[in-house]
Amino acid sequence: MATIETNKHTDHLCWSCYQPTGGKPFCPDCATILPVPPQSNYFSILGLDAKRMSLEPERLEEAFYALSRQVHPDHYQSRSPKERQIAEERAAVVNVAYRTLRDPIARTEYLLELETSSPQEHRDQPPAELLSQLIEIEEIVEAYRGSAGAERGALKDFLKEVHRSLEARREATETELHEAFELWDRLVAEEGSEEAKASLLKRLRELLHHRSYLTTTIRDLSAALAGEPRPGS
Amino acid sequence: MAYSDKVIDHYKNPRNVGSFSKSEQGVGTGIVGAPECGDVMKLQIKVNEKTEVIEEARFKTFGCGSAIASSSLITEWVKGKSIEEALAIKNTEIVSELSLPPVKIHCSVLAEDAIKAAIADYKKKTDQAGNETHGHHRDQ
Missing domain, CATH: 1.20.81 (Receptor-associated Protein)
Structure with a gap:
């Protein structure tokens, strides 16, 4: 069963108020939208447990819609160019993450990509x-x-x-x-x-x-x- | 995706399509697959056991145009070559001959793997036959 929780990156500071962000999409202090942390993966982007493979499609869809709403570029029309740009990037990455993880085959390919260094090294016996x-x-x-x-x-x-x-x-x-x-x-x-x-x-x-x-x-x-x-x- | 003229030529007029009987003397069979796209290739060589020269080659490939062209081309190349020379063929030679785009490089790898598997099968068969004539019969 998928539990939705935030990931545990703590080493980032908000670009606006310089408070720790805890790896969340929005600054817990000033609520500014934050860029996707560099070490994140599709699981963490959707707020899932690290590399969890048994995912319920309904829970995944819920997480996706909730995040999509939060970062929808329409909400950022009147914000600064930087916030608009971050929102666009987040919206794009949330989309790709969802499309990858909702399909069990693509999800498996993605896990293998994360866990194994290079696919060429793994030329198995046919x-x-x-x-x-x-x-x-x-x-x-x-x-x-x-x-x-x-x-x-x-x-x-x-x-x-x-x-x-x-x-x-x-x-x-x-x-x-x-x-x-x-x-x-x-x-x-x-x-x-x-x-x-x-x-x-x-x-x-x-x-x-x-x-x-x-x-x-x-x-x-x-x-x-x-x-x-x-x-x- | 645009295929090069050479790929189209091999795809439309593949050389050496067919098969030999696996049990035939001097025949080596290689069956390989490209898991990325599900292409399957069977490549066979007929070797002159005295000279170890590949006299004929046949293939059957079920897959995309590039996989068919790569196997068609390699069967042309190995004919008349010794098995050592055939082992030295690199997939990169196929890539440049057919101008394969990066997404189709695995097709050339498949052809190289297939010829290596066919030669390995031939060697295994001749080793076993050799052992049998010397009285070391192996269980099959």
Whole structure:
């Protein structure tokens, strides 16, 4: 469950009255709007617990609307150019933070970005079995595209079945992702070992990758069954 | 996104599309994927076991134009090369030949990974065959 609370940066002073800000969006002393602190991340910007992954969409939406209202540029029309500029920046960053965190996939990608230094260092072993299966399916999709008559009918029925099973596998991936989110939150709360965190992050990355491969094949399969050309990108 | 003429050419007329039987003598198979976009690539080489020269190459790539062009190009390049020479091919050579934009560099990495995986598979197969003829049969 997401608890909304402010982050705990205390080392910033208000640009207007020089009082400590506590990392809040507005100065607790003079209520002036404050720039986004440099070490903040999308979680802290939305006032969430550090890197909490199990998020309730409703709570997240509430936090987003509340913050958006506070920093809406319309409220700053009559303020100084600096305040207007800060409000615009805050509004923009709150938007990006919300759009990233509300989507479980984008949220996972963002966590991996925060927690792992460089994605290039993590070139995992490809899931050989899954890729072989997907290539086989893609080959049948090609055969279907070039087929006619009774063969076409049989291939179509077969591919529809494959489509259903791939969709089910993708859903299972998403369920596993949410289970991993809960594990992650528990690890963070209980200050789990770095090894445990690293292995869970690896698992999260694998789940994203699996989902991405499944998505490509599902997309190709849907297009073929709908009589559309192979999707390009 | 605008593709370069060379990418479009390889995409529209891909070279060496197809596959060999995995169990065929001298065939190495590499299957790799780009998790960023879900592209999947299967690349196979047929090696002359006496000279260790790659005589033929085939690929099947399911993905974007740049991934197809990268694999088409690398199958052209490795033909007639020794496996050592083929291992030395760098993805950056593909990037410059095809003028790939930064967002498509991973497609060239995929092609390099695929050829390396195919060669590794070939070596594994020939090592095993060698061991079998010397009486050290391995469980498969």
